[in-house]
Amino acid sequence: MDSYTNVIELDNVVKDYGDFKLDNISFSVPKGSVCGFIGQNGAGKTTTIRLMLDVITADSGEIKLFGEDIKGNAPRLREDIGVVYDEMGFHEFMTGKDINIMMKHIYKNWDENVFFDYLKRFSLPSKKKCGDFSRGMRMKLQIAVALSHNAKLLVMDEPTAGLDPIVRNEILDIFREFVLEEDHSIFISSHITGDLEKIADEVVFIDGGKLFLQGNKDEILERHGILKCRKDEINSISKSLIVGVQEGAFGVDVLINDMKAAAKLYPELVIDRTSLEEIMLFYVASARR
Amino acid sequence: MKGLIIKDLMCLRKMRVTFVFVTVSSFIITVMALISARCGNIALAEQEYLAGGTDMPMSPVHMLWYAVSVMVLLPLASIGDSLTLAFEADKNSGFANVAGALPLSVKQRVTARFITLFLTCGTGTVISLVLSLILSLFTDIMTLGDFAGLVLSAAALILIFSALEMMLIFLLKMKNTDYVRIISLLIMSAVFILCSLGRIIGAVRAMKPVELITDGLLFLENRWFILAAAAAVCLLVSYFVSAGIAERKRGEI
Numbered sequence A: 001m002d003s004y005t006n007v008i009e010l011d012n013v014v015k016d017y018g019d020f021k022l023d024n025i026s027f028s029v030p031k032g033s034v035c036g037f038i039g040q041n042g043a044g045k046t047t048t049i050r051l052m053l054d055v056i057t058a059d060s061g062e063i064k065l066f067g068e069d070i071k072g073n074a075p076r077l078r079e080d081i082g083v084v085y086d087e088m089g090f091h092e093f094m095t096g097k098d099i100n101i102m103m104k105h106i107y108k109n110w111d112e113n114v115f116f117d118y119l120k121r122f123s124l125p126s127k128k129k130c131g132d133f134s135r136g137m138r139m140k141l142q143i144a145v146a147l148s149h150n151a152k153l154l155v156m157d158e159p160t161a162g163l164d165p166i167v168r169n170e171i172l173d174i175f176r177e178f179v180l181e182e183d184h185s186i187f188i189s190s191h192i193t194g195d196l197e198k199i200a201d202e203v204v205f206i207d208g209g210k211l212f213l214q215g216n217k218d219e220i221l222e223r224h225g226i227l228k229c230r231k232d233e234i235n236s237i238s239k240s241l242i243v244g245v246q247e248g249a250f251g252v253d254v255l256i257n258d259m260k261a262a263a264k265l266y267p268e269l270v271i272d273r274t275s276l277e278e279i280m281l282f283y284v285a286s287a288r289r
Numbered sequence B: 001m002k003g004l005i006i007k008d009l010m011c012l013r014k015m016r017v018t019f020v021f022v023t024v025s026s027f028i029i030t031v032m033a034l035i036s037a038r039c040g041n042i043a044l045a046e047q048e049y050l051a052g053g054t055d056m057p058m059s060p061v062h063m064l065w066y067a068v069s070v071m072v073l074l075p076l077a078s079i080g081d082s083l084t085l086a087f088e089a090d091k092n093s094g095f096a097n098v099a100g101a102l103p104l105s106v107k108q109r110v111t112a113r114f115i116t117l118f119l120t121c122g123t124g125t126v127i128s129l130v131l132s133l134i135l136s137l138f139t140d141i142m143t144l145g146d147f148a149g150l151v152l153s154a155a156a157l158i159l160i161f162s163a164l165e166m167m168l169i170f171l172l173k174m175k176n177t178d179y180v181r182i183i184s185l186l187i188m189s190a191v192f193i194l195c196s197l198g199r200i201i202g203a204v205r206a207m208k209p210v211e212l213i214t215d216g217l218l219f220l221e222n223r224w225f226i227l228a229a230a231a232a233v234c235l236l237v238s239y240f241v242s243a244g245i246a247e248r249k250r251g252e253i
Helices: A045-052 A074-080 A096-104 A112-121 A135-146 A165-178 A193-199 A217-223 A231-236 A259-265 A276-288 B002-039 B041-050 B060-079 B082-093 B095-101 B106-136 B144-171 B177-195 B197-205 B209-222 B224-248
Strands: A006-016 A021-030 A034-038 A060-065 A081-084 A153-157 A185-190 A202-207 A210-216 A225-229 A242-247 A252-256 A270-273
Touching: A006 A045, A006 A185, A021 A045, A021 A060, A021 A185, A021 A202, A021 A210, A034 A045, A034 A193, A034 A276, A045 A060, A045 A153, A045 A185, A074 A081, A081 A135, A081 B095, A096 A112, A096 A135, A096 B002, A112 A135, A135 A165, A165 A185, A165 A193, A185 A193, A193 A276, A202 A217, A202 A276, A210 A217, A210 A276, A217 A276, A225 A231, A225 A259, A231 A242, A231 A252, A242 A276, A252 A276, A259 A270, B002 B041, B002 B060, B002 B082, B002 B106, B041 B060, B060 B106, B060 B144, B060 B209, B082 B095, B082 B106, B082 B144, B082 B177, B106 B144, B106 B224, B144 B177, B144 B209, B144 B224, B177 B197, B197 B209, B209 B224
Parallel strands: A034 A185, A034 A202, A081 A153, A153 A185
Antiparallel strands: A006 A021, A006 A060, A202 A210, A225 A252, A225 A270, A242 A252
């Protein structure tokens, strides 16, 4: 099982709900990396995660985790996956101790010492009902559970949504610690691109059920740039370089997909570095046009 | 899988108080009534009835038999609805997401729920049988065999009820457990009416509805194995249907 190179592989995955379709999604996440799965609400992030975990079945396509097809293997493969959702999911009457009792009878590799250590580290009382926890505490509880059974892959669906910046940073630190182990990987979906910019190595952009950009985060950020020009200058810019255009009061911002080529072709124009958020906004806007 | 069963039992913890209260109170009331039938007011009323000094339509001891039968079944009935409570608790907490990420197959999750059902129903049955043993020492209205027959019949009926509930939840994707309960009850009532239509019509024509109740109680006391066999069939069908549908409609239920 350790001979795989990609911890997650999706190949032409389709899931059609009628009113929403996940359309031919293909991407892979290299082992040992942190992959940010970016898209606005309703883009298909949760559906993709549910497909990956085999909670729902794909209409077509192939999904591999740890190099193995999930069909028929999903329950076994989930032993090595820690999952964190945006909502807690545990019964509100349950305490940390209750969750430990439940989980140690479910996961073969459950380590209760690790679990209670995390509870202590996160200042989570083990005898308090989790229904009385704040949102941040609930998230930390889920992370404690996800990290207490020797998982090799963390799959997280909007884990930092609705959290204050301090708790978000704390959680990001935990993720950084997790990926220090060579074979540990993280797949994290979020619409808060700032968080992903901090920790992701790879990024996958999705919108309206369609994947429109994927690759190494640094390469994507190096490649893309915001070219600033006047309205009348747009027509002189090569169409193949333009991803999207945003008109402002004093000029036009153009997202270009090859900053080096643009700098050579148009040395007189200013090209600024961009962020994942800007890239997402431009791609989404151009896809809707 | 064991973890899910433990979780389900944790969900049912709030039922403990109700179960203990119903069991203890019904036991105390029954013991008091049985003592009264031996040497108290009920015994005096029975003597008066036998001497023909009263116009009561039925012997007080006969009426007591009805009451005791109901009292014996109360503890079991109080835990009879454990299944929908567990489903309801999962729905309210959004546990389906957590369950989907656990290293368990859909079939194992359905199996866990059935095992929880057997555990709760089994516990209730054992406690009711123990109480029956004690009660049988206080009376000769009913033998231990009669008590046991009643308890086992009630357990079988609860299992049939739960098997129906389980199928409805999975088959119709019914999220509202109140509807599940009502429809299950209606199905069981309809089957009962269809099976004993002749007797019901006969009792109504003869204006002797009490005889119908007496016959029903005698059936429960002596023919529990018929209900047990029906429960076994219903549970088997329910298990395979539920597991099959849960697998097919993965993520929806």
